[in-house]
Amino acid sequence: MKIVALSCTQKRLPSLTDALLEAAIDGVVREVDDAEIQRIRLIDHRIAMCEGEDTCLDPEVGRCTLDDDFEHVVDLAEGAQAMLLAMPVYAGNVPAVLKIFQERLKSFMNARQRPFGNLLVGTIVHSRTMLTEPALGSLFPWYLRLRNKNVASACFTQNDHQDLTRTAALDLCVAVGRQLGMTLDASRSPANDRDDRAAPPLLQSPANDRTAPPLVQSPASDRTALPLVQSPARPRCGDPAASSPGA
């Protein structure tokens, strides 16, 4: 099963974005036996800004005519069923390299097959001090348009941490990857025996042991559903008991 790992940092390696993305990849490969990971670092490719000529929408031309690596990047995602996307917050929003890429994908708006579309997605957003949640939110109109379904996300700010990869952020990235993997697994076999699943062990690590956060290890067969908490019965809207004064 092909999974695109899209790094949207503008930094050369090593970057924090790539470290967090690797943790999420680690999570997804634990859950998907036949995972084939296609890593894409957008910044490593020449992707020019859309020039707004709408040549791609002209039925006579039907494609973007800018001569760069865009089509190659699109080809890299061919046949993927899922995507892990990791990005830093730049100026309160998505990094320019991702915005440019999103705009270029518009050239496939009328195509039957939308590259980077119809995917299950796990998203990781991080920043130095703030605005991770609004930046995450700004991805959703794009996901919606591509008919992507975000199944798990994690947001972190560095704040006073010298190295976010030595915090529980890494565990959460693994969890995003695992959740994406489990969702892929479930979508592959709808008759899945979900009731047999055991709850994953709660991650416990002493507060002073932050050098190498333990990663959750649990085979899928160990999971059981958590007990459902049921509210007491109450009158339904429109029932006489519900509309009587004081009810």
Ligand SMILES: Cc1cc2nc3c(=O)[nH]c(=O)nc-3n(C[C@H](O)[C@H](O)[C@H](O)COP(=O)(O)O)c2cc1C
């Ligand atoms: C151009 C630019 C803009 C940034 N804007 C923000 C911001 O608005 N809010 C914030 O908290 N951090 C901001 N940062 C900090 C990055 O989110 C942070 O440094 C991140 O770790 C970079 O990840 P990387 O190592 O993958 O490049 C910005 C960094 C750059 C280079």
